[in-house]
Amino acid sequence: RTLSKAFGLAGCRVGYGVAQKEVIDALGLTKLVYNMNILSQNAALAAMDYADDILAHNIPPTLAARQYFMDALKDVPGLTVYPSSTNFVLVRVPDGPAMVKALHDADICVRSYKAANLKNCLRITITTDEVVRKVVAVMTEEAKKNA
Structure with a gap:
């Protein structure tokens, strides 16, 4: 860990x-x-x-941001948001390379995969509310282009 x-x-x-x-x-x-x-x-x-204090300060905002992220994207056509218990979320998108480019153009880095079973999947790390909202906006806009 x-x-x-x-x-x-x-x-x-x-x-x-x-x-x-x-x-x-x-x-x-x-x-x-x-x-x-x-x-x-x-x-x-x-x-x-100071583990207890640090975790009490850092974990709740991450959990809240993750929930917001998952809720915001769950009804976006073409996106599949997989359940997560971590600080990242796996999302399957219609066009992985196009989504990576759109996010990259917005200065957002994500992890994409080449494995066949993870084709068009992106691993999105949950950070601050501001960043999460930006990611949601970019992904929603890009998904609309592919709908």
Whole structure:
């Protein structure tokens, strides 16, 4: 698990793993000796000291923005919004490349897929209300062009 979104430490590239001792030992054989800088380590430790406060501050707005996003797009013709329990949502669109271009032209980056079963699917990361509303507006407008 990472400390990226919920803890606000995406740039620090910090995460943790929970597993049986044997698995952790095996993973330890593959990691670099100096795999994390001291700034990232200290930021992660400080975040753990204030985990309850940080999560209480960061998670509710993300959950609300995700719900708004899913509700706003569920009735847009041609879009299929898949249920999500994460900070991103998978959306199938009529024309993936056109939607990616429309979003890119609006300075919005999304993840698209080449796998056949995910053709025309986009992974949209839920961020701020302002960004989510912009994504909804662009996607709704682009979907109308393909309707």
